[in-house]
Amino acid sequence: MDQNTLARPRSRFITHGEEGFEGMRRAGRLAAECLDMLTGEVKPGVKTQALDDLAYQFIKDHGATSATIGYRGYRHALCISTNHVICHGIPSEKPLRDGDIANIDVTVIVDGWHGDTSRMFTAGEPKVRAQRLIDVTFECLWKGIEIVRPGTNLREIGRAIQTHAEGNGYSVVRDFCGHGLGQVFHLPPNVVHYEKYKERDGSWQHAPDVALEEGMFFTIEPMINIGKPDVRMMRDGWTAVTKDKSLSAQFEHSIGVTKDGYEVFTKSPKGLDRPPYTAG
Numbered sequence: 654m655d656q657n658t659l660a661r662p663r664s665r666f667i668t669h670g671e672e673g674f675e676g677m678r679r680a681g682r683l684a685a686e687c688l689d690m691l692t693g694e695v696k697p698g699v700k701t702q703a704l705d706d707l708a709y710q711f712i713k714d715h716g717a718t719s720a721t722i723g724y725r726g727y728r729h730a731l732c733i734s735t736n737h738v739i740c741h742g743i744p745s746e747k748p749l750r751d752g753d754i755a756n757i758d759v760t761v762i763v764d765g766w767h768g769d770t771s772r773m774f775t776a777g778e779p780k781v782r783a784q785r786l787i788d789v790t791f792e793c794l795w796k797g798i799e800i801v802r803p804g805t806n807l808r809e810i811g812r813a814i815q816t817h818a819e820g821n822g823y824s825v826v827r828d829f830c831g832h833g834l835g836q837v838f839h840l841p842p843n844v845v846h847y848e849k850y851k852e853r854d855g856s857w858q859h860a861p862d863v864a865l866e867e868g869m870f871f872t873i874e875p876m877i878n879i880g881k882p883d884v885r886m887m888r889d890g891w892t893a894v895t896k897d898k899s900l901s902a903q904f905e906h907s908i909g910v911t912k913d914g915y916e917v918f919t920k921s922p923k924g925l926d927r928p929p930y931t932a933g
Contacts, residue, residue, distance in 0.1 A: 666833065666841055668868030673766075673835060674909055674916065677870060680717075680768030681907050681918025684761045687711050688772050689923045692930045695774040697751040701733040704757070705744035712761050720760035720767055720838050727891065732758040732771075734892075739826055739876050739884060739901045741891040751777035754787065756903045760838065767834045769872050770919035771905040775928050782879065783900055784928075789821045790877040790902040791927045797846070797873045801908060801915035803865055811860035812848035814875050826876035826901070827858065828884040829893065833871045834907060846875040850882075865910050874905030 669677075690711055691704055709730040712719050719730040734742035734756040735749070742756075749755065758771035773787045796813040818825050831844030842863050850858045880899025887894060895901050904927070907918040920926060 666863075666866065666869055667835060668866050669835060669870060669909070670868060673868070673870070676764060676766035677768070677835065677907065677909060677918045680761055680763040680766040681770065681920075682768070682922060683712075683715055683717055683763055684759050684768030684770045684907075685919045685921050686715075687759050687761065688757060688770065689921055689925050691757060692774070692923075692925050695749065695755065695757075695776055697753075697777045698748050699776070700746050700748050701731075701735070701742075701744040701755075702746055704733060705729045705731045708759055712759075717761045717763045720762050720769070724838065730759065732756075732891075734758070734901070734903070736900055737895045737898045739878070739893040739895060740829055740903060741893055743889060743891055749776035752779055752783070753777075754779055754783050754900065754902065758903075758905065765836050767836070767838055767907075768919060769834055769838075769905065769907050771874065771903055772921075772926065773902050773904060773928055774930075779928075786823065786877065786879055786900055786902045787928060789818065789823060790875060791904050793817050793825075793846070793875045793877055794873060794904040794906065797875065798906065798908060798915060798917065801865060801873075801910060802913060803867045803910060805865045807842060807844060807863040807865070808848055808860040810873065811845050814873075815847040818875070818877050824878045824880065824882040826878060826882050826884060828882075829874075829876060831872040831874045831905070833869070835870045842871065844871050844873055846873070867910050867912055869910045870907065872905055872907050874903060876901060876903045
């Protein structure tokens with residue numbers, strides 16, 4: 654086998670050849686298909702645990718496994734983060750209400766490769782300010798993706814996202830970030846969604862100074878708040894919410910760096926990449 658088809662350490666980060674790209678295409682497509690399947694199921698009155706049950710069965714029926722079940726004690730195939738929940742919301746018996754917005758995050762393992770993606774969904778008709786937040790967050794994701802190519806610095810991705818979010822009056826969560834992935838769920842580098850932030854003590858927090866290389870795999874997953882970026886962790890140890898209880902939104906794709914740009918592994922095969930969804 655040509656060694657260029659295998660994962661190879663060029664520097665401190667793992668890069669991949671065509672075999673890796675093929676593996677990520679299969680995993681990414683199944684993750685996207687799982688969210689496609691859920692599109693018609695997200696509606697007022699539906700319990701988020703019921704959505705999790707559907708995703709678990711879908712993943713099992715397709716011969717894959719959930720990367721999150723058993724991960725650090727987590728028990729679900731999905732994270733479902735509603736309204737002011739930023740990320741890692743736990744499915745429950747609580748039903749969705751008309752006007753709720755929710756991020757649904759799924760990671761599947763197909764033949765050892767991880768497909769990690771999330772999208773925003775709406776239960777019924779969202780308020781105008783909620784829909785605008787969703788739209789801008791989707792735009793932030795693609796502002797970051799579209800500049801990916803060998804030689805681009807991670808800091809440039811963060812700058813593109815932060816500039817667009819703050820230009821629309823929103824804030825970027827800095828407590829969570831994207832990450833490398835492949836045959837391991839979480840790998841370096843951390844992919845933060847900002848260029849820099851001033852901390853309360855007056856010091857500046859900067860995005861990593863990392864140049865992208867062909868064959869790197871990672872997620873871009875900006876979390877954007879209507880209010881301030883500050884986070885509060887719930888007692889369950891997983892659920893992160895906005896400290897000021899403002900709405901939050903997120904989109905996520907798994908990305909591969911190609912010779913002259915990028916490949917998105919987790920785009921919807923049905924074109925259901927952002928709400929409002931007209932199929933399902």
